Amino acid sequence: MRETDRELVGLAIPALGALLAEPAFLLADSAIIGHLGTPQLAGLGIASAVLLNAVFLCIFLAHGTTAAVARRAGAGDLRRAYTLGIDGIWLGVSIGLGLAALGIPLAPILVDLLGASATAAPHAVTYLRISLLGLPAMLVVLAATGALRGLKDTRTPLLATGLAAIANVPLNLVLVYPLGLGIAGSAIGTVIAQAAAAAWLCAVVVRGARRNAASLRPDRPGIKAAASANAPLLARTLLLRISLLTMTFVAAAQGDVALAGHQIAFTLWYLLTMPPEAFAIASQAMVGQALGAGESATARAAGRRALIWGLGSGLAMAALLLVLRPAYVPIFTTDAAVRDLVWSLAVVLAASQPIGALLYVLDGILIGAGDTRYLAWTMLVALVVFLPLAGAVLVTEAGVVALWWALTGWLLARQVAVALRFRSAAWLRPGPAA
Incomplete structure (x- = not known):
């Protein structure tokens, strides 16, 4: 260990x-x-x-x-x-x-x-x-x-x-x-x-x-094979961009204050994904090499340890996000309304950190295992869950805080789907190729 x-x-x-x-x-x-x-x-x-x-x-x-x-x-x-x-x-x-x-x-x-x-x-x-x-x-x-x-x-x-x-x-x-x-x-x-x-x-x-x-x-066949193998990851990324662009569209419809607050929240969210994402990258290499060597038990054990480290980093980011609010909120804006909004958004961001951290590491594990088609399908399902939530925020004018709660639901839907896959043995395909 x-x-x-x-x-x-x-x-x-x-x-x-x-x-x-x-x-x-x-x-x-x-x-x-x-x-x-x-x-x-x-x-x-x-x-x-x-x-x-x-x-x-x-x-x-x-x-x-x-x-x-x-x-x-x-x-x-x-x-x-x-x-x-x-x-x-x-x-x-x-x-x-x-x-x-x-x-x-x-x-x-x-x-x-x-x-x-x-x-x-x-x-x-x-x-x-x-x-x-x-x-x-x-x-x-x-x-x-x-x-x-x-x-x-x-x-x-x-x-x-x-x-x-x-x-x-x-x-x-x-x-x-x-x-x-x-x-x-x-x-x-x-x-x-x-x-x-x-x-x-x-x-x-x-x-x-x-x-x-x-x-x-x-090598033309090799390059074509690489492109074909990466097609599910490209589809997953496109679906991700649709979700994030939908958020920006809904936030913009709520007014300038909402859009400004959303932009600050998105910047913070992007930065805070990096520590767990680093453990996701580490898990890709470790899981991939373990499966290549035919060591399925080692791959699962490495994945579990990566999840623990990823969750720890997510909890740490959540704590910092809340504790440091008086320090970083004034840095981003002098507008009192935007400051108040970001103050509230920080609570939603903090709640989403552990969920997101586990998701990013789970994604990394399955990418390392070559289980990318499943990830593409789960992203599609999560988008189907998210779009009605975002639409409800737009129609009811519930505000950008509700929009970020909808994003948390989007993260949770993805996390549950990928966690169920991890608990199964379907991704554990040992050998030199996925």
């Missing part, structure tokens, strides 16, 4: 650091561009919404690659494990190039669809077009990170993304101000930093592939 705990924590802590490094890019860009003016900052907000949605939809590159690589590594077939990692990277390159080729000419249309003002739109288009050039690198980072996680290496992704996020700050400052490139300079700096992270991670994967005689060439 102690050995399992040490391995879980040893994998989870670097994974958490890497998760926290990702928002650092946007925070740095926001702080630097914010001093250029409000139109520039608004343009960044619009462009970032497009980019973040594109990257979020491709998160399957990390999760799916982790599970596939972990299975083969657990079975002792490192050659095939690295081959799957290389296939994932090539899939990321293919998707990134395709999205960039599509998005660059469509940038003005995408910006208009998101309602950019006449003053913000030119800045949004500039930032978006340059940033799309770096999209292949962003997706390569996801795939390479997934491959390394599958090999139980979470430290290398932390170093690569962490140092890239740090280097992004001085690089952007120089390009934006002394060189006078404005918002374009910020986009260029971020693309360079992300490309450096992608190159670093690829070099590590390629070195391992060569050491184990794995092919580095693009």
